[in-house]
């Protein structure tokens with residue numbers, strides 16, 4: 001260890017280790033079934049690995065173009081046109097990123113100036129606020145309604161000031177599994193109409209929506225699409241969270257600004273993996289089948305908990321299930337999640353970790369992106385408390 005005596009003026013004094021790392025570490029220390037962090041415990045398909053290996057063997061191992069390999073940007077453009085009816089220009093309007101997290105950070109860094117305000121919805125995904133604060137912006141919180149986690153648009157309207165530079169939305173929503181409707185997007189479009197507010201739309205779970213719903217992307221709303229940057233993640237879609245590859249979409253004027261930061265932030269993203277994904281995603285059934293795949297897992301997990309004392313909240317999308325536990329315990333959600341991990345043997349995330357003010361509604365989040373045997377083993381333990 002090297003001891004430093006520098007007086008460091010931290011840009012993020014309140015930030016410690018994320019709750020996901022803390023709970024995953026605790027789960028592994030206790031040998032608990034880890035339903036905390038959002039990653040699958042099953043393999044992606046061999047065809048994806050084959051295509052990636054082939055790209056390596058073909059010598060595609062050097063820097064790709066800054067915006068991403070042409071094959072992948074073309075495949076993304078085709079997917080978007082067929083899903084949302086909007087044709088993005090692969091040259092100017094699509095950039096491949098090192099996961100959604102980097103896309104979100106870079107978008108914030110490109111548009112948010114010191115002192116600007118950014119509206120986020122609480123509970124809020126953990127990377128947004130530190131990203132805003134790193135660049136000197138100020139997060140302004142709109143509460144989602146409990147327990148259905150829908151936005152209160154009148155409250156959002158009241159939060160807008162001349163300093164509001166950006167609104168970040170996330171649908172399907174982590175941690176709640178709620179989704180925005182076409183009406184929500186229409187109201188948002190109306191709220192921002194006469195402003196220069198940029199909408200940053202985190203749609204990493206775009207292919208995981210249940211019960212016959214269609215994902216409402218800002219991409220399919222012309223007025224919003226013109227002022228939005230939309231972010232997605234191949235990690236979520238193809239069961240490869242560790243590859244850290246995603247993309248961002250936006251009108252050429254916005255994308256130009258995004259790329260100014262991107263080129264000095266990461267510059268480019270792993271070449272052979274991009275080519276492997278481009279090849280793999282040409283078979284649309286691989287993303288179109290995802291909703292059904294996870295709907296079965298959701299239903300299986302909910303069935304496991306039916307005879308338990310947890311109260312399950314609705315789950316319209318994502319691979320997360322929220323559960324109230326007030327019939328089991330009066331502990332705070334952090335204490336409950338720790339007890340669940342240590343004494344019951346199942347790790348979950350306390351939802352207060354997503355609330356900047358620590359608001360605690362007595363709810364924990366389980367990740368059901370797991371094999372059935374994992375979910376069944378967890379269910380057996382959870383039914384006993």
Ligand SMILES: Cc1ncc(COP(=O)(O)O)c(C=O)c1O
Nearest residue numbers: 099100101125174204233235246
């Ligand atoms: C809402 C949301 N946005 C972004 C991310 C980050 O995605 P990536 O792993 O591609 O950086 C996640 C991952 O859990 C997420 O849940």
